[in-house]
Amino acid sequence: VNRVRIAVAGLGRMGTIHAASTCSVPGVELAVVVDADHHVARAAGERFGVAWSTDYAALVGDPGIDAMIVATPTALHGRMVAAAATAGKHVLCEKPIAGGLEEAVDVLDVVARAGVKLQVGFHRRFDPDWEAMAQRIAGGEIGEAILYRASLRDRCPPSPEYLRASAGIFRDMAIHELDAARWLIGEVEEAAAYGANSAELPNGELGTALVVLRFAGGALGALDASRVAGYGYEDSAEVVGTRGTMRLRGNRATQLARIDQAGSLKRWVPDWATEHREAYLREVEAFAVAIREGSEPRATGADAVAAAQLAEACVTAHRERRTVRVAHQAMTAGAMHHAQH
Numbered sequence: 001v002n003r004v005r006i007a008v009a010g011l012g013r014m015g016t017i018h019a020a021s022t023c024s025v026p027g028v029e030l031a032v033v034v035d036a037d038h039h040v041a042r043a044a045g046e047r048f049g050v051a052w053s054t055d056y057a058a059l060v061g062d063p064g065i066d067a068m069i070v071a072t073p074t075a076l077h078g079r080m081v082a083a084a085a086t087a088g089k090h091v092l093c094e095k096p097i098a099g100g101l102e103e104a105v106d107v108l109d110v111v112a113r114a115g116v117k118l119q120v121g122f123h124r125r126f127d128p129d130w131e132a133m134a135q136r137i138a139g140g141e142i143g144e145a146i147l148y149r150a151s152l153r154d155r156c157p158p159s160p161e162y163l164r165a166s167a168g169i170f171r172d173m174a175i176h177e178l179d180a181a182r183w184l185i186g187e188v189e190e191a192a193a194y195g196a197n198s199a200e201l202p203n204g205e206l207g208t209a210l211v212v213l214r215f216a217g218g219a220l221g222a223l224d225a226s227r228v229a230g231y232g233y234e235d236s237a238e239v240v241g242t243r244g245t246m247r248l249r250g251n252r253a254t255q256l257a258r259i260d261q262a263g264s265l266k267r268w269v270p271d272w273a274t275e276h277r278e279a280y281l282r283e284v285e286a287f288a289v290a291i292r293e294g295s296e297p298r299a300t301g302a303d304a305v306a307a308a309q310l311a312e313a314c315v316t317a318h319r320e321r322r323t324v325r326v327a328h329q330a331m332t333a334g335a336m337h338h339a340q341h
């Protein structure tokens, strides 16, 4: 079997991780790296020993490339995925797949017509602990789910440039927890959302957000997201069920403790790159498997649109200070435009 030849676009924090994963996963080959900044592109090309480019559009037309990994700023995702799909390339796109819901729906249509694979960067779905939690909940181990609670907290905020292009805390951060909500529990019926500004962030960006969900099956959800948590990176979740609770503490690097009379001190992982190293590797592995075997990716374009719809509901709920009803996400793309009221 030929190796899947991959181009990675956007060589910042996330794209560099994907490029490194592509180099170490069997069955795939990092063919070329591309970044709009030629210094960045060249440095990555030299680091990984591959060709580099500043011209995404030219690469999309290159018959020597089978698939693109898109890790550029969020505002560019929609058109980059559409261009790649139209040219017959499979795509692994970072979350969110577009800046807003309508564009996400349009992208999904383009991908469906092109018949290529689209996987979205919901990496929790490839993390062994999260996967085990999802499987065991689905297997009925804790009975009926009653409550989903999750926290996603960054130690310190990203750059002002990143923030400007991020589409805000609900579409950028909470979207991971919203995707996990659907994955672990099921579809969401209703969302309320709250946000607090932070003196550390420019332009009125929310530093912390709180989302309350009501699931179609009757369970409740409470999620927080923070860009300014200070103590470390946390990505924890629990699902309370009628017969037990599944709890994921969301911090791997806590085996080593310093102990003295004042107590015991364990360090939290500093960032998502450290916490999710294995999941990022496995998501590229799974992408290659989906391409080679022609199977459906485990985090699909439809999942991306459903999560985008929930993020949009949160944005509206926060802006209008009201609870927003969410029409069922498993609907045709065309109806999605009118799904929120």
Ligand SMILES: NC(=O)c1ccc[n+]([C@@H]2O[C@H](COP(=O)([O-])OP(=O)(O)OC[C@H]3O[C@@H](n4cnc5c(N)ncnc54)[C@H](O)[C@@H]3O)[C@@H](O)[C@H]2O)c1
Pocket: 009, 010, 011, 012, 013, 014, 015, 034, 035, 036, 037, 040, 056, 071, 072, 073, 074, 076, 094, 095, 096, 121, 122, 123, 162, 172, 272
């Ligand atoms: N799944 C996750 O855990 C996770 C974590 C971080 C970021 N992300 C996502 O990854 C994406 C990138 O985030 P980041 O933190 O790596 O950003 P970043 O700012 O560190 O990197 C973005 C890179 O894209 C390049 N770029 C800009 N325009 C380009 C173009 N037209 N063509 C090619 N390259 C271009 C920039 O020069 C920069 O090097 C975002 O959409 C973000 O939501 C996901």
